[in-house]
Amino acid sequence: xxxxxxxxxxxxxxxxxxxxxxxxxxxxxxxxxxxxxxxxxxxxxxxxxxxxxxxxxxxxxxxxxxxxxxxxxxxxxxxxxxxxxxxxxxxxxxxxxxxxxxxxxxxxxxxxxxxxxxxxxxxxxxxxxxxxxxxxxxxxxxxxxxxxxxxxxxxxxxxxxxxxxxxxxxxxxxxxxxxxxxxxxxxxxxxxxxxxxxxxxxxxxxxxxxxxxxxxxxxxxxxxxxxxxxxxxxxxxxxxxxxxxxxxxxxxxxxxxxxxxxxxxxxxxxxxxxxxxxxxxxxxxxxxxxxxxxxxxxxxxxxxxxxxxxxxxxxxxxxxxxxxx
Ligand code: SIN
Numbered sequence: 001x002x003x004x005x006x007x008x009x010x011x012x013x014x015x016x017x018x019x020x021x022x023x024x025x026x027x028x029x030x031x032x033x034x035x036x037x038x039x040x041x042x043x044x045x046x047x048x049x050x051x052x053x054x055x056x057x058x059x060x061x062x063x064x065x066x067x068x069x070x071x072x073x074x075x076x077x078x079x080x081x082x083x084x085x086x087x088x089x090x091x092x093x094x095x096x097x098x099x100x101x102x103x104x105x106x107x108x109x110x111x112x113x114x115x116x117x118x119x120x121x122x123x124x125x126x127x128x129x130x131x132x133x134x135x136x137x138x139x140x141x142x143x144x145x146x147x148x149x150x151x152x153x154x155x156x157x158x159x160x161x162x163x164x165x166x167x168x169x170x171x172x173x174x175x176x177x178x179x180x181x182x183x184x185x186x187x188x189x190x191x192x193x194x195x196x197x198x199x200x201x202x203x204x205x206x207x208x209x210x211x212x213x214x215x216x217x218x219x220x221x222x223x224x225x226x227x228x229x230x231x232x233x234x235x236x237x238x239x240x241x242x243x244x245x246x247x248x249x250x251x252x253x254x255x256x257x258x259x260x261x262x263x264x265x266x267x268x269x270x271x272x273x274x275x276x277x278x279x280x281x282x283x284x285x286x287x288x289x290x291x292x293x294x295x296x297x298x299x300x301x302x303x304x305x306x307x308x309x310x311x312x313x314x315x316x317x318x319x320x321x322x323x324x325x
Pocket of ligand 1: 012013014015030062063064065095096097098099124125126
């Protein structure tokens with residue numbers, strides 16, 4: 001049997017962060033350490049690899065608050081390229097915690113059948129690589145265990161010993177090393193001293209739609225923004241977003257509303273959204289609640305989209321992909 005390979009793609013983040021003082025867990029710069037250097041210092045990696053070989057590629061070196069479509073596209077292309085290699089068991093991606101849930105969900109939508117049999121596992125850290133007790137090395141070890149597991153498939157995020165589905169994972173804490181949750185779904189599993197314990201396998205019927213990657217190459221993404229409903233929110237927010245030019249002077253194509261409760265919006269905001277929709281903007285309703293999704297018994301008369309169970313940031317990724325496709 002050919003030697004199995006694990007590919008690790010680096011994108012930056014706190015996991016690759018460096019501070020001037022090992023006791024400082026917050027005053028660091030994200031995206032400083034090269035992924036190859038991160039991997040070379042991890043004790044116990046040979047045991048986790050269990051005979052598999054590991055190689056790495058630096059795709060980007062960013063603080064994930066600055067994550068953008070160009071990096072997503074480069075990541076998706078690299079995943080497709082590596083996963084086509086029969087010897088590759090899976091791909092691990094090191095990423096910042098702040099937007100890892102968006103990148104994971106984008107990859108789930110973009111990779112489709114490429115991850116039907118093999119996994120892409122994103123991992124991250126809440127403490128920089130320079131910390132006296134960094135959490136990144138353990139998270140990478142756990143991500144490698146998941147990537148090598150014969151039943152692993154799809155896109156997942158591994159952090160603090162838990163395995164989360166791309167669709168459900170959400171950063172829920174600003175500081176703790178165990179910063180991620182999967183809401184009502186719960187984690188897909190756990191990694192305990194290198195052993196993967198699955199909680200559930202994703203149901204086929206719950207699988208996300210996928211969009212053919214080939215169609216997206218060399219095209220810029222549609223501009224989709226997010227607005228929030230809150231006590232006292234007004235039409236001016238939507239009007240400002242509509243009037244504003246995007247980074248590339250693009251017209252607004254879509255608008256996701258992080259509504260209150262079950263995706264509700266106040267009457268002024270509602271009117272402004274209806275005007276936006278009449279002007280050709282695709283509107284999607286999500287909720288600002290941390291758990292649950294928008295539950296509708298019927299399509300609202302407005303024709304606004306609802307993506308059951310998706311947070312506002314993931315609804316934005318989904319709408320962008322839908323409009324691209
Ligand atoms: C980032 O998201 O790149 C910085 C924060 C983190 O990784 O925890």
